[in-house]
Amino acid sequence: MVLLEGKLFTRPLMEKLKGRTKRIAGLAVSVAKPSPPEGFSPSGQCPNDGFGVYSSSEFAHCKVVQWNPLGNGLAYEDFSFPIFLLEDENETNVIKQCYRDHNLGRNGSAPAFPLCAMQLFSHMHAVTSTVTCMRRSSIQSTFSINPEIVCDPLSDYNVWSMLKPINTSGTLEPDDKVVVAATRLDSRSFFWNVAPGAESAVASFVTQLAAAEALQKIPSVATLPHNVMFVFFQGETFDYIGSSRMVYDMEKGKFPVKLENIHSFVELGQVALRTSQDLWMHTDPMSQKNDSIKNQVEQLLTTLETVGAGVPAVVLQRPRQSQPLPPSSLQRFLRAQNISGVVLTDHSAAFQNRYYQSIYDTAENINVSYPPHLSPEEDLDFVTDTAQALADVATVLARALYRLAGGIASVDSIRADPKTVNRLLFGFLVKANNSWFQSLIRQDLKPYLGGGPLQHYIAVSSPTNTTYVVQYALANLTGTVIDLTQEQCQDPSKVPNENKDLYEYSWVQGPLNSNGTSRLPHCVRSTARLVRALSPAFELRQWSSTEYSTWTESRWKDIRARIFLVASKELEFITLMVGFGILIFSLIATYCINAKANVLFLTPREPGAVSY
């Protein structure tokens, strides 16, 4: 068993450990505090390669731009021993103390028994690949009364909402055009269910939430020529699960918006680490070979630049010509249809994020920190610089979406609220169980807020904490409070003016009343909804598909670890032999004594049997 310091957890060392599989039984890694200065990213150097739009062109496999040069690909390697993460300092110290007490030999000799030992339980039921485990699971569920499923596909829900409500029971007319604003919700790391994802996911969707709030506040929203759709894709880390599913649904007509309704597409990539206020606009060179698309993209970029001129804190830049798109959901849409789209990021070529999809991509990575003397409630109102910077990006996005949707009035009044951005960042990155999040959600979802920050891994049971909180935050920021009772809110079909096809109604906890004793729940009407994000490969049962994501997660029984002392084999053998010896000796002795009992033990003569 190896206990590894965080800063030694690098690819060359792991290669060495992997090479000697017989001797390494397990690995426990302690988190490096502070984060390794040279960066650490277990993701690949070309994330989501092969599932974007450049699979077979001159831009394939990151030949032109390597997006994640610090990536060491550890997360995609197969290790035959369990690897655990020790986040708690105290646990690491207990293990180190046990080692120092028992496993160090004195004066250079080998240590004597009993020795300190560690056991890591992490048995995984699935083996080889998705194809094998899905095949086994399907055989089980077809033929067995008590099926033993060994793996589950990664799936969850995308969150989406419309600026103007649409009828979700049908599809839009082909003339109704929609401007799509997209971003991703999830991240990952090397270890299961640890995914702080501050720069890779949280900052982007928080910015989009703020932009949605700013747009909804405009009074003339109902008169805009085009509609605006805000969508938050789940599962983009694992070969675009959410966006590939949405494109598939759009093609099959199962989603109210279809591909031909898309007017333009604005995506937020990683935006929190802007250097010198630059915000880069990436476009796809291949689709622009078509002239009409090229013109539309040019219009899109000029709109953005015009709007950006009104926000001095954000400088919009274009990267050099013929650079491909970074890994983004727009690539999946371009696979299906040529649309004009742009991806806004803080990097022109390689990522600024040195901890892309790792355990170190935390609030610290994007400089979100609060003065220690403030209480958590005061932190909610303390606007950090990062929050201000993201609010500026949100302002640019909101204004650009307004213009793209055909709005002609002045955009100066459209501003994203830095306080909202800060509250969202605090909740998602530092402490989810705060008073604002508590007031947003339904009562039965309280346990989803957990202890510290939220983890943004997609997981297999849905919806996850992040999905729910984002949906309810979106509902709170873009919806309206209406005066319905709880029964009416949960079933609005009976209420005359309310329409379940147009809107989503949720009965939320509400804020604490003035005494602080109970809550004031109310009904929120919004267009924020969930739509299934399961890779089409599992719908079509094509488990070896290279077209769609086929990621699955194995099932397991329990995951735990323990340390204890082991005695030498000699001592155990001696104990067993002594036991056998005593048993045999006592059997013999008892037999002999029993046979000679009337000799050995004189009974006192009964009165009456007198010897003469």
Add this chain to the structure above:
Amino acid sequence: MTAAVFFGCAFIAFGPALALYIFTIATEPLRIIFLIAGAFFWLVSLLISSLVWFMAETITGHRGGRVQEYVLVFGVLVSVIIQEAFRFAYYKLLKRANEGLKAINPDDAAPSLRLLAYVSGLGFGIMSGVFSFVNTLSDSLGPGTVGIHGDSPQFFLNSGCVLPLQTLVSPHYGVNLALAYAVLVLMGVWAFFVAGGSGRTLKLCLLCQDKDFLLFSQRSR
């Protein structure tokens, strides 16, 4: 793995008792019944003494430290007194039962009081042993051994040989161990003499002169 330790300790602790059971008790059904009844009486005595201790604990209000120690000592004393009382009660019960058995079965030889004493004593002893040791035994099944907080690694071996577990608590366990072994030996010798043996009979038996002895005692009739 430490199934070895488990079996070794189980045999050390319960080997003699098992041997006694196989050769002396298992042959006659009546003796088995008396053995199990004896074990049950011991359990009841333990239950009552634990109730007394629990009440004492509740009355003193779970205060820690010295008060807890005194309550524990009080509990142990009470437990010993109650155990002896139950032994006496069982003896009385057996005497009554003996007459009843004689009435039902006048032909079969009734078991002598000495035999009953032996059987009931064995029952008490087995139950007491099981209760003290089974907890340690079940822990020994896991892959580890004691010592992570500074205890001795020969814990299992010794606790098997000496059922009382005061070695765990006392820091001077070496002295305690020797004392416990000495008490064990003394008890064994005393039991032998109480059961009717003597130095003479032992010598006769060991030197295999018993046949002459029997003939001798018969001739004197």
